[in-house]
Amino acid sequence: MTPLHTQEKEQFRKLFQQERVENFEDRFKVLEAFLSMEKHVTVDELAGFLGQRGVKLSPEFVRDTLKMLSRLGFARQSRFDNGVVRYEHHHLGDHHDHMICTKCGRIIEFKEERLEKYQIQIAATHGFHMLRHKMEIYGICADCLKERSRQMPLTMAKAGERLVIREISGGASVRMRLLAMGLRQGDRIEIITNDGQGQLAVAVDLKRYALGRGLAQKIVVESSER
Ligand SMILES: [Zn+2]
Ligand SMILES: [Zn+2]
Numbered sequence: 001m002t003p004l005h006t007q008e009k010e011q012f013r014k015l016f017q018q019e020r021v022e023n024f025e026d027r028f029k030v031l032e033a034f035l036s037m038e039k040h041v042t043v044d045e046l047a048g049f050l051g052q053r054g055v056k057l058s059p060e061f062v063r064d065t066l067k068m069l070s071r072l073g074f075a076r077q078s079r080f081d082n083g084v085v086r087y088e089h090h091h092l093g094d095h096h097d098h099m100i101c102t103k104c105g106r107i108i109e110f111k112e113e114r115l116e117k118y119q120i121q122i123a124a125t126h127g128f129h130m131l132r133h134k135m136e137i138y139g140i141c142a143d144c145l146k147e148r149s150r151q152m153p154l155t156m157a158k159a160g161e162r163l164v165i166r167e168i169s170g171g172a173s174v175r176m177r178l179l180a181m182g183l184r185q186g187d188r189i190e191i192i193t194n195d196g197q198g199q200l201a202v203a204v205d206l207k208r209y210a211l212g213r214g215l216a217q218k219i220v221v222e223s224s225e226r
């Protein structure tokens, strides 16, 4: 436990006893577990972690406590990419931004003073006084990039990826169909949306195309950013 965390626990004690919060001891256990854990945890992860340590508390109680902690400035919540709510420590005066891997879900924290200042300046050019911001960069982490095979069916591509059409399988009829739409081998293609089901939206030369999954499965693509 770092001195910073000891300090947080003392402040928590003061604030919560002052507010006469019910179930103080259990809430304190939630705080202790939260402070000892890796960052960006979900309610279920924290409840599970407590359970492993023999502290049986319902997820509802844990969620409620985390919300309380957020309200009082001990935790901060984020919903990356509209996913499940995650909580991280909120140390006063500490600010960082996030990169989120859309493949494995890893969350990388970063801090860049130049970027921080630049954002304030940009806001100011619009006559806007910036109070706070959230910067979330979505992409593919270094490990996932290494692991990913060079070629894959278009259905596996993620939104935002820029790819090249390497091959069209399924015979001449498929190639003709795609050609009629305006897509051919060698085209550089950008994925606009691909949520794992239904149609994919892609763009080639600023033109949008909607592709059914069956058809997209027959298009072999390769990253164009290597
Ligand atoms: Zn920032
Ligand atoms: Zn990853």
Ligand SMILES: [Zn+2]
Binding pocket: 039, 040, 088, 096, 097, 098, 109
């Ligand atoms: Zn963070």
